[in-house]
Amino acid sequence: MTAIKESSTIQENKQYALDKCPVTYVMEKIGGYWKPIIIYHLSTGNKRYSELKRAIPAITEKMLIQHLKQLEADNLVIREAKPIVPPFVTYSLSDAGNGLLPVIEAMAAWTFKEKDGIFKTK
Amino acid sequence: MTAIKESSTIQENKQYALDKCPVTYVMEKIGGYWKPIIIYHLSTGNKRYSELKRAIPAITEKMLIQHLKQLEADNLVIREAKPIVPPFVTYSLSDAGNGLLPVIEAMAAWTFKEKDGIFKTK
DNA sequence: ACAAGTACTTACCCTAAAGTATGTATCATG
């Protein structure tokens, strides 16, 4: 899952930011172009892998599972696989994942305000 | 300020995410290891360039102004320079920047919950 | 027997973001 160089200032600074900054900690988990979109689609109900794929046509399969795996590793989504063939795998938000929804809504709210020009340029 | 290649799928997908996803829009503005930290320091009061530098020893000067410039361009911080020498430049949060504080607090709150194990692993 | 659907995996490439190092202009002070 994308190997990382252990000894680089960029990793050290990441660590620094992760420790010092609870905001960075969240962004590590929901950052990247696709994660918020995936989370959004899961917030409207459990979805199969193929459903997600169809819901987000622009994403490649590599990016989709890569992010799903990361979200699962971070305990934000839960993967359930029925041991049948053809496979039947469902993804859903965990408690922690659901806990992020207010954060996500706050962000969305800010964006709409900003785009509506609610904040004067001062 | 870091030239960008206009024609690449990564840019297209970024654009897609920015249009489709208000969350990504926020993260574009406060993403990166240092921006949240800078914003935090400004949220406790206006700061001179050199004060920020001292407050965040691990950051390089390049990263510091680069992010300050971006934040200014995004209308999140305001730069005020007194036309004297030695220079006296102050940075402060704009209305839009202050509008982000609830978002930032929501993120911090989630992190603390998560680290305290409030979310059970299911 | 061959295509289609399920859910992935893997090898390789490209770029934006981050970091390193050094330089600039102006003035005050020892």
Next chain:
DNA sequence: CATGATACATACTTTAGGGTAAGTACTTGT
């Protein structure tokens, strides 16, 4: 006359994330 403080700028390198393309295993339908 050279050092320190102010607030930057700029060339050059590295790396982590994102993208492309192709393959896997197993079954059902035609």
